[in-house]
Amino acid sequence: MINRRSFVGTLGSASLAALWPLSASSATVGRVVVVGGGMAGAAVAKYLRMWSGNAVAVTLVEQESRYTSNIMSNLVVTSQMSMSSLYFGYGTLVKKYGIKQVTGRVVGIEPGGLGGTWKVTISTGAGLSTEFCERVVLAPGVQFDAVPETGNPAVPATILHAWQAGPQTEQLRQQLAAMKPGQTFVMTIPPKPYRCPPGPYERACVVADYLKRNKPGSKVLVFDANSGITAEAENFGYAFNTLYGSGILEYHPSMRVASVDSAMRTVTLLDSGNIPYTVKADVLNVIPPHRAGAIVQTAGLANATTVPFAAVDVRSFESTQTPGIHVIGDSSKTTLPKAGHVGNQGGKICADAIIKAFNFQAPDPAPTANSACFSPVSSTLASWLTAVYQYDPVTGTMVIRDQVTGSTAATEAKSPSTDNFGKMGTWYKTLMSDTFA
Numbered sequence: 001m002i003n004r005r006s007f008v009g010t011l012g013s014a015s016l017a018a019l020w021p022l023s024a025s026s027a028t029v030g031r032v033v034v035v036g037g038g039m040a041g042a043a044v045a046k047y048l049r050m051w052s053g054n055a056v057a058v059t060l061v062e063q064e065s066r067y068t069s070n071i072m073s074n075l076v077v078t079s080q081m082s083m084s085s086l087y088f089g090y091g092t093l094v095k096k097y098g099i100k101q102v103t104g105r106v107v108g109i110e111p112g113g114l115g116g117t118w119k120v121t122i123s124t125g126a127g128l129s130t131e132f133c134e135r136v137v138l139a140p141g142v143q144f145d146a147v148p149e150t151g152n153p154a155v156p157a158t159i160l161h162a163w164q165a166g167p168q169t170e171q172l173r174q175q176l177a178a179m180k181p182g183q184t185f186v187m188t189i190p191p192k193p194y195r196c197p198p199g200p201y202e203r204a205c206v207v208a209d210y211l212k213r214n215k216p217g218s219k220v221l222v223f224d225a226n227s228g229i230t231a232e233a234e235n236f237g238y239a240f241n242t243l244y245g246s247g248i249l250e251y252h253p254s255m256r257v258a259s260v261d262s263a264m265r266t267v268t269l270l271d272s273g274n275i276p277y278t279v280k281a282d283v284l285n286v287i288p289p290h291r292a293g294a295i296v297q298t299a300g301l302a303n304a305t306t307v308p309f310a311a312v313d314v315r316s317f318e319s320t321q322t323p324g325i326h327v328i329g330d331s332s333k334t335t336l337p338k339a340g341h342v343g344n345q346g347g348k349i350c351a352d353a354i355i356k357a358f359n360f361q362a363p364d365p366a367p368t369a370n371s372a373c374f375s376p377v378s379s380t381l382a383s384w385l386t387a388v389y390q391y392d393p394v395t396g397t398m399v400i401r402d403q404v405t406g407s408t409a410a411t412e413a414k415s416p417s418t419d420n421f422g423k424m425g426t427w428y429k430t431l432m433s434d435t436f437a
């Protein structure tokens with residue numbers, strides 16, 4: 001049974017290729033190049049090696065020298081955790097699993113001629129290099145749409161999203177720490193689908209908690225393009241109204257960003273009747289709408305009809321447009337939430353399907369996946385959200401269907417607690433070591 005207790009300690013997917021024995025001397029059955037060493041890419045690389053008994057040769061290409069985790073990065077913004085706690089290297093994947101790791105940016109994917117099915121071109125500090133393979137897995141995360149700027153374009157941009165952990169996380173931390181009592185932190189939430197459905201509400205809460213403790217009289221204004229809280233509505237609603245109800249946090253749904261003026265630190269929003277409303281901030285945190293990572297766009301694979309992401313067959317995460325190329329993690333368009341835990345699960349389903357394909361077998365016809373997410377709502381309290389997904393052959397999508405409990409909806413914690421805050425640490429360590437170690 002997958003319940004709260006078991007998913008904290010184990011990250012198994014029912015789509016396990018446990019039938020392929022581990023062996024150091026297996027002959028190579030195929031080559032895979034994985035683009036992007038984040039939550040989805042690192043997981044697929046590791047499980048391709050492990051579950052194939054090293055029979056699949058894997059090259060993992062990542063543009064950064066190490067991964068910086070988005071998960072937990074809201075607690076870095078509030079100075080509760082350090083930047084270094086977000087860093088994960090690739091050494092174990094290389095040494096323990098025999099993955100070839102290349103530091104560079106993939107700039108092209110084209111038919112490989114005599115070298116293999118695909119030729120992947122990588123820009124490294126030393127110039128261009130190439131890798132040949134039979135299958136490509138794209139896991140480049142997301143890129144962010146530009147927000148229209150109405151101010152002087154010569155003014156250096158100080159409006160951050162900090163929605164891709166890295167330098168912006170540290171810069172937003174500094175902006176928050178520099179706020180004076182009585183000042184205003186304004187944040188905006190993009191329309192769905194965006195990465196980490198609970199994440200913006202989590203940030204609003206931990207920033208409100210920080211201001212309550214450190215900057216008396218300050219407040220957080222949250223403008224949400226969606227018509228209401230998109231995840232963990234009970235617990236975030238409780239936090240907004242009770243923990244931060246006395247004028248510390250204001251939540252405004254159905255307000256979309258029209259433009260920002262970086263110099264003035266103002267944002268102009270449109271309500272559901274398109275009436276403009278301009279707000280001035282001391283710190284302005286605008287999270288723009290997302291689209292699939294640039295290489296997915298370049299390769300022409302962002303072919304979903306309603307959103308700029310890649311349509312895939314969720315039994316294998318193979319592109320519906322280009323056979324032999326798989327798109328996993330936040331770049332894919334599925335009914336699964338865009339989340340690191342889910343990226344890890346999708347990586348496993350994809351690894352299983354690729355190993356089966358190299359062995360002339362069809363993908364698992366009924367994969368399952370679980371999604372779990374802990375959300376801090378203060379420096380000591382956290383909530384959680386979980387769901388079990390099952391492939392539905394009628395719609396060809398993953399639907400919430402927990403065969404043990406019968407649940408068809410995501411479940412959230414009864415209330416935020418310190419106990420959940422402690423378990424959050426265990427969950428984070430388990431997930432990250434399942435992905436990178």
Ligand SMILES: Cc1cc2nc3c(=O)[nH]c(=O)nc-3n(C[C@H](O)[C@H](O)[C@H](O)COP(=O)(O)OP(=O)(O)OC[C@H]3O[C@@H](n4cnc5c(N)ncnc54)[C@H](O)[C@@H]3O)c2cc1C
Pocket residue numbers: 035036037038039040041061062063064067068069070071072073074104105106107139140141142162163164165195196199293294295328329330331338339340341342343372373374375
């Ligand atoms: C503040 C915040 C909090 C979050 N909290 C949670 C949480 O509690 N739980 C949860 O499950 N999820 C959480 N998420 C969501 C989670 O971080 C993402 O869903 C997850 O990281 C997606 O994984 P990915 O592999 O698709 O992308 P990423 O993890 O972003 O990895 C993509 C990688 O690809 C690399 N890359 C991109 N293009 C190229 C290229 N052309 N060549 C080489 N490398 C390339 C990038 O450098 C990057 O390392 C949170 C997100 C945010 C922003």
